[in-house]
Amino acid sequence: MVRMRSSIYILVSAVVLFLALPSSSNAQCKNFAKKICRLELSPYVHDGNYNAAILTEGEDAELFKTFYAGQQYRISVCGSETLSKIEFIVMDVDRKVLYTNAKNNFATSWDFKVENTQQLIILVKVPVTSGKNEELKSGCVAIMFGLKTD
Amino acid sequence: MHKGSKKILLLSAMAVMTVLVISCKCNRESEQMLQVSGEQGAADSALVSSIESVKQIFYSLPSPLETAMILKRSGATYNEELLNPIENASKYNTTKSMALNLGIYSTDLSYASLFDQTQATIKYMTVSKKMAEGLGILNAIDNSVIEKLEENINNRDVILETISETFLNTNSILEEDDRVAVGSIILVGGWIEGLYIATSLVEDINKVDNEMVDRIIDQKLSLQTVLKLLEQSNSNADVRELYSDMLELEKVYNDVKITVSDVKVIQDGKTKVATLKSKNVTTLSPEAFKRLKTKVIELRKKYTA
Numbered sequence: 001m002v003r004m005r006s007s008i009y010i011l012v013s014a015v016v017l018f019l020a021l022p023s024s025s026n027a028q029c030k031n032f033a034k035k036i037c038r039l040e041l042s043p044y045v046h047d048g049n050y051n052a053a054i055l056t057e058g059e060d061a062e063l064f065k066t067f068y069a070g071q072q073y074r075i076s077v078c079g080s081e082t083l084s085k086i087e088f089i090v091m092d093v094d095r096k097v098l099y100t101n102a103k104n105n106f107a108t109s110w111d112f113k114v115e116n117t118q119q120l121i122i123l124v125k126v127p128v129t130s131g132k133n134e135e136l137k138s139g140c141v142a143i144m145f146g147l148k149t150d
Numbered sequence: 151m152h153k154g155s156k157k158i159l160l161l162s163a164m165a166v167m168t169v170l171v172i173s174c175k176c177n178r179e180s181e182q183m184l185q186v187s188g189e190q191g192a193a194d195s196a197l198v199s200s201i202e203s204v205k206q207i208f209y210s211l212p213s214p215l216e217t218a219m220i221l222k223r224s225g226a227t228y229n230e231e232l233l234n235p236i237e238n239a240s241k242y243n244t245t246k247s248m249a250l251n252l253g254i255y256s257t258d259l260s261y262a263s264l265f266d267q268t269q270a271t272i273k274y275m276t277v278s279k280k281m282a283e284g285l286g287i288l289n290a291i292d293n294s295v296i297e298k299l300e301e302n303i304n305n306r307d308v309i310l311e312t313i314s315e316t317f318l319n320t321n322s323i324l325e326e327d328d329r330v331a332v333g334s335i336i337l338v339g340g341w342i343e344g345l346y347i348a349t350s351l352v353e354d355i356n357k358v359d360n361e362m363v364d365r366i367i368d369q370k371l372s373l374q375t376v377l378k379l380l381e382q383s384n385s386n387a388d389v390r391e392l393y394s395d396m397l398e399l400e401k402v403y404n405d406v407k408i409t410v411s412d413v414k415v416i417q418d419g420k421t422k423v424a425t426l427k428s429k430n431v432t433t434l435s436p437e438a439f440k441r442l443k444t445k446v447i448e449l450r451k452k453y454t455a
Binding site for chain 1: 204205206207208209210211212213214215216219220223224306307310311313314315316317318319321322323325326337361364365368371372374375378410413415422423424425426427428429430
């Protein structure tokens with residue numbers, strides 16, 4: 001009876017642990033974005049939006065945003081230590097590449113302004129750096145925007 | 151007997167885990183399907199196949215802080231009468247009304263802060279805190295935030311940083327708690343408030359040749375993001391209602407024309423700031439502006455009632 005009860009505990013714990021895992025990863029991602037990535041925007045003020053996700057090597061994420069004439073922006077893309085380099089590409093709505101950090105030594109930020117308001121797409125790629133027999137690495141990737149104040 | 155029941159329990163655990171894994175995967179796939187179907191306007195099949203391989207898609211709306219900055223840069227003046235009175239807060243008891251008005255009050259507090267209206271900023275931060283608490287986002291805005299604002303009434307940089315941090319807290323807590331729909335409603339509330347302030351500050355577009363009108367026109371582009379953002383949470387009834395309102399706004403915005411072409415990047419080696427140059431053609435007739443302004447007032451009245 002006691003053994004039966006302990007087995008039930010194991011089952012319940014396993015399920016709870018499984019359900020708690022994504023939440024724990026999200027919490028880590030939140031702290032990473034707040035404590036590390038946000039600082040990279042300075043002296044620009046972070047716009048306050050949260051765009052972060054756990055990505056695995058080989059995975060991509062895209063962000064669609066309208067950028068306004070007259071406002072100067074800093075895009076900052078940062079990945080947790082487990083991921084080596086994060087590539088980010090800025091494209092117009094026709095997917096014409098306007099900027100890629102791969103040609104700029106994988107810089108983690110880019111400062112720009114738009115002469116006319118327009119939508120842009122930010123494509124973020126996590127390159128595969130793990131060897132064939134290694135497990136693919138996962139980590140938090142955050143895309144953050146800074147606004148230049150007067 | 152014990153060995154047998156242990157085996158059964160172990161197998162059950164594995165079965166439960168498998169079901170959970172499959173259900174999680176299916177959810178993600180259905181989300182992706184929704185996102186892909188949202189891209190139907192794009193004829194380019196390469197584009198569609200590229201989107202299919204993307205793990206996560208973000209639709210980022212201007213935050214209340216960015217909205218307020220755009221307003222100020224466009225020559226807006228400060229008019230406290232345009233803000234949603236804090237006394238209205240007691241009327242908001244549903245998740246939808248609290249979320250919408252957390253967004254609305256957040257834009258109001260950002261607008262007040264950029265015009266150095268410190269008392270109004272503190273007042274609107276306090277009421278935002280009340281809305282956030284009502285939504286169960288208890289740690290997003292605590293008393294230390296209000297104290298920090300009070301201690302830095304003459305330091306705009308600290309005030310803006312503090313406001314930005316509270317928005318990040320709110321958004322990230324909601325994301326962490328899997329309440330993305332509520333986060334989207336907050337953002338849409340904040341965006342509508344910005345549009346309401348902007349359109350209220352323009353009486354007659356024939357009499358003004360100002361950036362404010364251009365920025366109002368530009369919101370047609372952000373409206374597309376609003377719709378995509380809401381589509382991501384269309385299983386939520388509150389979001390569906392809001393989506394239907396936004397479709398009505400889209401009908402009015404159909405009279406506004408924007409074309410952007412020939413986007414080029416000019417890199418300034420000295421400042422290290424790039425400029426994206428493009429050809430933009432926009433049109434907005436006085437009649438279309440009137441219809442737009444009427445619609446925005448109607449929606450804002452509905453949300454703050």
